[in-house]
Amino acid sequence: MKQLIFLFSILISLNLSAQTDADNIKKIYSNSLTNGKSYEWLDHLSTQIGSRLSGSLGAERAVEYTKEELEKLGLDKVWLQPVMVPKWVRGAPEFAYIETSPGVTTPINICALGGSIATPNGGVKAHVIEVKSLAELATLGEAIIKGKIVFYNRPMQADLINTFEAYGGCVDQRYAGAMEAGKYGAVGVIVRSMNLRMDDFPHTGSMSYGDLPNSQRIPSAAISTNHAELLSGMLALDKKINVFFSQNCQQLKDVQSYNVIGEITGSEFPNEYIVVGGHLDSWDLGDGSHDDGAGVVQSMDVLRLLKESGIKPKRSIRVVLFMNEENGLRGGNKYAEVAKAKGENHIFALESDSGGFTPRGFSFDCNDAVFNKVMQWESLFKPYLIHYFEKGHGGADIGPLKNGTTVLAGLVPDSQRYFDYHHASNDTFDAVNKRELELGAATMTALVYLFDKYGIGTISNKEELKD
């Protein structure tokens, strides 16, 4: 009988606990949708401050602004974590055209890739070799490539459902295209924008020369998808056409910048840390509303929503707004380095860096035991149409925290529209929907709430008890 009562009381307490979780999560979503701050913060970050490339005035203003806003929330601590960042500047606008015969030109929309060198004064003009891959380039060799502009034109694969997979299948052209073409004596590189849509926006993004000597470094630019098709079509008619492009970008000396950090100190386990974050820097085109203004304001709102919903975290919850994800990852590396030096025990880190679209779920970088336990929370998310719980990538900025223990996760929003805006001048505030952004903030908060409440130590212990 005693055992029965014991069992009964356990069942009741389990049920009450589930009830409380469901209630608290409902409160979180409701607060975010009726009383969220994320959209207002994003409006300021995007519309008042604008683009935030590392080392730019916008980046520094974003540091100040988000620090001030976090201070208004009455967190236990807010501070700046110094980090030196690279400073690449675009300079005077790019200019490019196709020349079909002397003096007969058609302008094309290009933008310098981040990290690229400038063209020589007066630009570069040359015949064009179109290739679909780095492998195809290698088969052509120096005899054909030397003195030419290499045009990488492999499109993103449209029939992949996850557009990040399509991006992953193409981005080698952008990142390593100039490095490889430079080895064969090309004079410049034009890369089809990483965009699934046909439009007129060139999309920038990081590229690298690796260890290439300066003599082999060549300028590289992205071309809009519409103009990639145009150029390809014109080349099919006449291989002898020229492309001219001029760009004025340069890499300056590293400058001082900061990660912005706010913390609610845990009431029971203050030395267990949970991080939620996005990156404060953006590319210089557009205002970085989706990439990653959305992740920044959602992460800020996680701490506010916890407070607002009357939840007192047991563990220390930190929002970290990382600097320099786009062209260096210095902020992510710095945060992990300091955490390690201080011996801080990070149990969980969650990043939002896939756009402010309707959230679908999370990808988890963790072991099976933790993942199986997370899956037990799945039903708590069902009322909010959060259904995607898969193992996968956490996020670039939180990546350096990976140590075999810390659970990493990434918010997974609907990805269909993301590459319409990614790194382009149309990544602006009007492309973000308020409710979608707020649903994302609530979804992150709910997961942080569960990790805070149950920890990963508890999860592992339970798992062991069961075995």
Place this chain on the structure above:
Amino acid sequence: MKQLIFLFSILISLNLSAQTDADNIKKIYSNSLTNGKSYEWLDHLSTQIGSRLSGSLGAERAVEYTKEELEKLGLDKVWLQPVMVPKWVRGAPEFAYIETSPGVTTPINICALGGSIATPNGGVKAHVIEVKSLAELATLGEAIIKGKIVFYNRPMQADLINTFEAYGGCVDQRYAGAMEAGKYGAVGVIVRSMNLRMDDFPHTGSMSYGDLPNSQRIPSAAISTNHAELLSGMLALDKKINVFFSQNCQQLKDVQSYNVIGEITGSEFPNEYIVVGGHLDSWDLGDGSHDDGAGVVQSMDVLRLLKESGIKPKRSIRVVLFMNEENGLRGGNKYAEVAKAKGENHIFALESDSGGFTPRGFSFDCNDAVFNKVMQWESLFKPYLIHYFEKGHGGADIGPLKNGTTVLAGLVPDSQRYFDYHHASNDTFDAVNKRELELGAATMTALVYLFDKYGIGTISNKEELKD
């Protein structure tokens, strides 16, 4: 041993069948995303033809265009099904302002509700009573309402995840607001637009006077959410302000129109029909790209995608482009009436009328046995992030087919942005994303493929065999 071999061969055939289904569905999605026609058709329907209110030139052009396009697909039959439709016209643009003192006016954005009468010549100007519900109106009664303009200002509930639920909780104000206020001698009605976002677009939609005598019928209009807030704020400061509005709409005589129907005749069970459809008419503001141009072109593409993917339907598959969903449902009623008169056995009808956004799943109007069988197909949809399988509403146009046997279903896209555009002048082609539209078409095609292959007779039989 014989039994074992028999069992083994069943297992193999089951596995092959599942394999084939997965392969065919993959082919369908791949075709839609790389070679879809839905977006091109929508471009024409939206950009070249434009709005398609029943009885308008646009509606008639849409009938011609979609019939021609279906004929190009080489279906077994394409025909027009005559149906008489109501013809309501907006007339000269509406005009409205708030008057805070004589001659001091602030313009406000309104549009007449569909079915409303015009204001008297020279418009109507009166004091305003703001209410939050029909129930609140009833408590005020004639003494307070008579001679006033009633302003219904209950917003859509932001913390509901399904925005259609929020719409359902508000739309009584639009549909019955004038009918109820007219009974108390109001001179006009202004209804807050059914829109979760704060913006400047008034959203039209159907309203009814019920059996109200002409003497009690009063003009009713929608006001944009921004201006609903403005008006409410100004009323809070001063109850004596006036609102003026003028509108010039009228209900003309019914005119001839058509449902557009195309059919692939079934190879094994030609007398079992599967219908897939959307509605060809739209409101007159915007071009009806989401409502319901998207559903029209997706439904057309279902038949094309089946052919394109080498699938020969066993049953007869019909695309039905219904006329007059918005203000009469005459097309839906006519189709069901003719089907019944001919004794056609419709086993399944699928409607897309919730916007061209990323598809999440389906809502099914059917019995448990069928629903349980459908749930066995769930895993086939998982690679496409289609996760929502719930019992619920099928669709307005296919509703009249409900007879206790026919399975009805509605495509369920992500609903967060839908009411940003619904029935407003910003429901235009640029608000539709190509991939999202194509994913919807593929998702519908996959479900039609499964219903065609397995039927509902087979499903029920299987169910009985199991029992």
